[in-house]
Each structure stands twice: as structure tokens, then as C-alpha cells.
Amino acid sequence: MIKYQPVIGLEVHVELKTDSKMFCACSADHFAKKPNTQVCPVCLGLPGALPVPNEKAIEWTQKLGAALGCKLAIDSQFDRKHYFYPDLPKGYQISQYQHPLAEGGKFQSVNITRVHLEEDTGKLMHQKVGDKNVSLIDFNRSGVPLVEIVTDPDFSSASGAKSFARDLQQTVRHLGVSDADMEKGSMRLEANISVGDKSQATSDKLPNYKVELKNINSFRFMEAAINYEIERQEKVLENGESLIQETRGYDEKTKITKPQRTKEEAQDYRYFPEPDIPPLSFSNTQLEKVKSGVSELPQGKRESLVAEHKIPEMYAAVLTRTEELSDYFSEAVKIGDKHGLVAKKIADFLVNKKTDIKKVSPEGLVKMIKGDGEKSSLSDKHLEKAVEDVVGKNKGAVADYKAGKEVALKFLVGQVMAKTKGQANPRKVQDLLSKKLNE
Ligand code: ZN
Numbered sequence: 001m002i003k004y005q006p007v008i009g010l011e012v013h014v015e016l017k018t019d020s021k022m023f024c025a026c027s028a029d030h031f032a033k034k035p036n037t038q039v040c041p042v043c044l045g046l047p048g049a050l051p052v053p054n055e056k057a058i059e060w061t062q063k064l065g066a067a068l069g070c071k072l073a074i075d076s077q078f079d080r081k082h083y084f085y086p087d088l089p090k091g092y093q094i095s096q097y098q099h100p101l102a103e104g105g106k107f108q109s110v111n112i113t114r115v116h117l118e119e120d121t122g123k124l125m126h127q128k129v130g131d132k133n134v135s136l137i138d139f140n141r142s143g144v145p146l147v148e149i150v151t152d153p154d155f156s157s158a159s160g161a162k163s164f165a166r167d168l169q170q171t172v173r174h175l176g177v178s179d180a181d182m183e184k185g186s187m188r189l190e191a192n193i194s195v196g197d198k199s200q201a202t203s204d205k206l207p208n209y210k211v212e213l214k215n216i217n218s219f220r221f222m223e224a225a226i227n228y229e230i231e232r233q234e235k236v237l238e239n240g241e242s243l244i245q246e247t248r249g250y251d252e253k254t255k256i257t258k259p260q261r262t263k264e265e266a267q268d269y270r271y272f273p274e275p276d277i278p279p280l281s282f283s284n285t286q287l288e289k290v291k292s293g294v295s296e297l298p299q300g301k302r303e304s305l306v307a308e309h310k311i312p313e314m315y316a317a318v319l320t321r322t323e324e325l326s327d328y329f330s331e332a333v334k335i336g337d338k339h340g341l342v343a344k345k346i347a348d349f350l351v352n353k354k355t356d357i358k359k360v361s362p363e364g365l366v367k368m369i370k371g372d373g374e375k376s377s378l379s380d381k382h383l384e385k386a387v388e389d390v391v392g393k394n395k396g397a398v399a400d401y402k403a404g405k406e407v408a409l410k411f412l413v414g415q416v417m418a419k420t421k422g423q424a425n426p427r428k429v430q431d432l433l434s435k436k437l438n439e
């Protein structure tokens, strides 16, 4: 019998890929840029600088909130969240507390507590300069729009949390609001974990503590860190000891979690409404417009692709990775249908031949697949033979060309293309023809 019940919630931060930062006009694209080159008085937190909210960031946060099934707020506001850390120049972060942009959603049967918008902090870099260890600060990231997605503590396993995070990443990318790249830090995961003692539980009451796990930069590490933490907590309880509310970091090398600090209570942040930004208010029409802008999510699309086109689940998963690719596939299926090409063949080709969809049009792809067999048989020899035949049979056009009529060459190219059923490369045909005619 299982004695302990893990209780897990997630907090996910996602950097929006807007052009400019959250409250100023500096570029938000900060990755691998020369430190402190994309800064201004606002994002450096200089006294007297006034923040102006980024409209696109607000709209994108609402879009994500809607995609996660949340209710979008009519009235919302920014709040100051106070704490001291070197990467936070103002001494507070502009975030949202009482009235987030979106609340109360459901995604993959997990309850979404809230989706709010805030600003990212600067970045500390610990380096060795000469023989000294120094900490440097890069403020390029300071003020980049950051969305925080908080779930209810609905997960009971590390694998459940991992698959949710994966789907969330895919959704964020699908909406085109963030790269959600864990390696670059544009998607960052935190997990809250506690373990309930089933034998003592009288109701569905949650444990009276939670451990917050930070420093997780891959799905795999998240799974490992949560599993480690569940085991650690169970052992503590097994020994008759109790657990404390704290923040722990995961060490990828030793594969264990280590205490970082005891967790502040919410009131320690001294939240209060941001006095420099007026409260936000939205009309129902505005919110409806945002909602209608959310196209079918990848998970739903995945299922409908499988059902509609009888393609394997695995193919559907690949084809719905980006909206661009899934749109491309749908288009190719439509065209393929007219040419008696089944969707599975197209899916197979796209998934296994790693086609560059930026270079080949859906029509071109269908042609490529249909001509796949013929094309390989269209050797240079065949092509030369076709050129010879065309030249032999179109004496008039050949004479015209030799008399200086360039347009005759185009006609001859067309004849060769027709003869090779469009499989030949027109440039190559033209080269071969002019060579032959100038002999
Ligand atoms: Zn700035």
C-alpha cells in the first residue's frame, strides 16, 4: 500500500518574444548580446524613469491565458513586488498580484491558477577575473516581458508534471508568443513539492509545507529533481521528523537537491499597486477578439490529424510541432488528394526525409513524392536523349533559334519539360539545349 501521496504544482516562466521590453523601448532580444548594450533609464531602474506597458505583451499574455482555458480579467493591474537582489535594480519587480490578466483555467486536465505578466530581472554572471572571483551583472534581460503560469497542486507524479510542461511548451510555441527555449532560459520551470501522509489524512487537506525547486533547465532534470525530492521527503517523514518550507536547488552533477533559502511568505514582498501605471481595463469585445485569435491547439490538432488522415500518432506529434508545419501538411494533403496521393505518404515523406518546407512548396512536395520513383530514373542520359529528340523533331524552331530568335529556345525547353513529364530541371534543360544548338 502506498503510504505517501506526492502533491506537486508547477510555476513556469516564459519570456515573450516581443520586439521591445515590457516597459521601455529597448530591444527584448537579449540572448548572446554584448552585456549592458540594450538598456535605458527605465530598465536600469534609475530614479524618475517612468514605465510604459507594452501592449503586445499584454495581448499575448491574454492569448496564452485564453489558450489555457482561463477567464480573462476585465480589470487588471500591475503591482510592485519588493525584494532585494543585485539583479533587480529598482528593489522591486513590476508584477501582478491581486488582479492578474488571466485566472482559473484548465489545460490537460490540470487546473491553472493564474497567468500573469511581469518583467524579467538582470542576469548575474559569476566569473574569475585575474585571480579574483567576481559577480558581474548584465541588464540586457532586465525588463523583458515575462509571463508566469501557475498551476494548482494537481500533479501526483514527476512524469505527469513533465508531460504537462512539454505540452505547455508546444502550446506557447504554437501561439508564437515565445521561443520557450529551456537552454536559452526563455522557458524556466519551478516545482512545488510536498508529500502527504495518507494514514494521517482526514480529508483532502494539503500538507502544511512545500518545497520549491529552482534551477531546473530541462524536462529531464525536472523529472529527476522531483523524483529525488519525493524520495527525500518520504525518508524524512519515515524517520518521524517534519519538513520545512524552503527553496532548494537541483544540482545536475550530484543529482541531488540542496537547500537555498527558507521561503518568504507572500506578505514579505509588500505587494502594492504600481502607482506609475494606471489600472488596465478591457471591454468584452476586446477580450472576445483575443479569444477568437487562438487557433486550434497542437494537442487537439494532433488528435484530429490521427483521426482524419489515419496517420500514426508519432507522425502527428512531429507535424504539429509548429503551426507553420501543420498548415503546410494540411495544404499538401489537399493537393495530394487531387493527385491520388494519400496523406500517410505525405506525412511519411515530411517526417522521414526532413524536407525543408521553406524551400519546397506544398505543390512541389506532392510532385516530389509522386515523381520520387521516376525522378531517380531520369538520369543525365535520359535527359540528353530527350533533348536530342526534341531538337530532331522541331527543325523549324531550331532554325528560328539559329536565325537569332531567342524565344525559340523557350519553346524547345518547354518541349523537353513536357517530354520528361516536368521531372527535369528547366535550367539544366536550357543549358543542354543551347550547348547542343551551338555545336
Ligand atoms: Zn530599457
Ligand code: MN
Pocket (backbone or CB within 6 Å): 013, 118, 148
Ligand atoms: Mn515570477
